[in-house]
Amino acid sequence: MIADTRTREYQARAMKVMPGPQSNLRMPINIRPTFIERGQGSHLWDVDGNEYIDYMIAAGPGILGQSNPEFIDAMKAQLDKLLYSVSGASQTPMEVDLAEKLVQTIPCAEKVRFLLSGTEAVQLAIRLARAYTGRRYFIRFEGSYHGWLDNVLGGLVHDNPADNPFPYEGEGDSLGTAGRDPSAFEQCFYLPYNDIETLEQVLDRRGHEVAVILVETIQASGVICPKPGYLERVQALCEKYGILLCFDEVVTGFRVALGGAQELLGITPDLAIYGKAVSGGLPLAVLAGRSDVMDLLLGSKVVGAGTFNGYPLGVSAALATMEILQRDDGAIYRRIDDVQAKLVGGLAEIIKRHGVKALINSVRGILTVHFTDKEVVWSMKDVTPAETQMSHKFRLCLANENILILFGGRWLISAAHTDEDVDRTLECADRAVARLYL
Numbered sequence: 478m479i480a481d482t483r484t485r486e487y488q489a490r491a492m493k494v495m496p497g498p499q500s501n502l503r504m505p506i507n508i509r510p511t512f513i514e515r516g517q518g519s520h521l522w523d524v525d526g527n528e529y530i531d532y533m534i535a536a537g538p539g540i541l542g543q544s545n546p547e548f549i550d551a552m553k554a555q556l557d558k559l560l561y562s563v564s565g566a567s568q569t570p571m572e573v574d575l576a577e578k579l580v581q582t583i584p585c586a587e588k589v590r591f592l593l594s595g596t597e598a599v600q601l602a603i604r605l606a607r608a609y610t611g612r613r614y615f616i617r618f619e620g621s622y623h624g625w626l627d628n629v630l631g632g633l634v635h636d637n638p639a640d641n642p643f644p645y646e647g648e649g650d651s652l653g654t655a656g657r658d659p660s661a662f663e664q665c666f667y668l669p670y671n672d673i674e675t676l677e678q679v680l681d682r683r684g685h686e687v688a689v690i691l692v693e694t695i696q697a698s699g700v701i702c703p704k705p706g707y708l709e710r711v712q713a714l715c716e717k718y719g720i721l722l723c724f725d726e727v728v729t730g731f732r733v734a735l736g737g738a739q740e741l742l743g744i745t746p747d748l749a750i751y752g753k754a755v756s757g758g759l760p761l762a763v764l765a766g767r768s769d770v771m772d773l774l775l776g777s778k779v780v781g782a783g784t785f786n787g788y789p790l791g792v793s794a795a796l797a798t799m800e801i802l803q804r805d806d807g808a809i810y811r812r813i814d815d816v817q818a819k820l821v822g823g824l825a826e827i828i829k830r831h832g833v834k835a836l837i838n839s840v841r842g843i844l845t846v847h848f849t850d851k852e853v854v855w856s857m858k859d860v861t862p863a864e865t866q867m868s869h870k871f872r873l874c875l876a877n878e879n880i881l882i883l884f885g886g887r888w889l890i891s892a893a894h895t896d897e898d899v900d901r902t903l904e905c906a907d908r909a910v911a912r913l914y915l
């Protein structure tokens with residue numbers, strides 16, 4: 478029996494005063510509610526003292542794990558020194574330090590702007606691109622998430638914005654929402670990912686009207702990598718039609734490499750968005766890019782504002798995170814690689830032993846088990862609804878073993894995960910896989 482007395486009490490109180498948890502895009506950890514009270518390294522404890530191994534790490538930010546002593550000390554020192562500043566009216570020295578470090582680290586970054594969330598940074602990128610090109614439309618791809626605002630949330634794939642193809646909400650659209658401005662989708666073409674022919678056809682007709690192509694280079698949902706040559710071709714098409722290329726590195730930034738997927742894949746876009754892991758658990762997002770585009774923010778030609786932009790604690794959190802990640806020539810990344818290799822190897826062995834057809838998509842710091850007999854998954858469309866159901870079931874079977882992975886079956890590895898965590902995880906995964914077909 479799982480202890481849940483206090484959980485039930487909190488749930489009863491919560492239901493009276495809140496419309497559910499603070500995001501209703503992410504499914505709960507488990508079928509039962511969970512109130513997490515404490516974290517240490519890669520482990521979490523709920524209000525009833527149940528202990529979990531955490532592969533959700535706040536959906537990305539927790540790259541250092543909970544309670545990293547060096548990070549916490551840096552935050553305490555910053556709180557003692559300066560709590561707030563007035564975004565826009567004055568600046569802090571840390572802001573300059575961080576901007577310099579990011580410009581040295583992120584290949585496309587000639588200039589950077591700080592914001593609070595990936596959602597906001599995406600919108601600023603679109604606004605800047607429109608101002609720079611004088612064009613109206615943007616392109617985004619199926620299976621990518623770029624925040625929760627009207628113009629980027631889910632929808633139905635379409636190659637003509639005038640069709641406004643989200644006539645209904647929810648149906649056929651896993652990220653549908655009521656209350657959306659009906660004209661929001663008229664701003665973009667929403668195309669299949671990893672499908673260069675469709676992109677070419679659309680650009681052939683409408684390329685001169687497109688301001689920016691937003692690409693989540695490695696789609697976090699499903700850990701979908703670009704086909705060989707795909708991004709190079711996308712970039713060449715951007716050059717041909719005078720379109721800006723923007724990588725959404727909110728998940729990949731600081732995770733697959735300090736410079737993000739653009740460093741890993743060797744392709745430098747015009748703009749890029751970083752968030753989540755950048756500041757090790759505190760809110761901060763970064764829009765990085767070419768000076769001639771970013772400089773439109775000088776003198777308010779393009780407005781990019783926010784009360785908390787560049788707030789001292791977030792900026793010092795990003796500086797501390799970078800310092801820790803860069804130390805010893807990226808020793809933490811090598812440790813993440815080792816832990817992940819052991820986890821992936823162990824999961825692959827369990828899957829094989831149980832005779833389950835599955836494929837593990839894994840890049841540094843992030844992995845997903847797809848329950849498919851395909852040899853490669855180039856798009857979430859390649860995964861059938863029945864296979865997706867298996868992923869959900871696997872996640873719940875793991876949650877019942879107190880192993881927490883994200884909705885969609887995503888595992889995130891942090892600097893705090895240990896070999897012992899992996900050993901225990903694999904024991905639990907063995908039982909979870911055995912239960913999959915019951």
Ligand SMILES: Cc1ncc(COP(=O)(O)O)c(C=O)c1O
Binds near residue numbers: 536596599624693
């Ligand atoms: C790829 C990607 N872009 C943008 C966002 C939005 O970032 P935020 O939740 O910080 O607004 C997310 C969030 O999960 C994301 O995964």
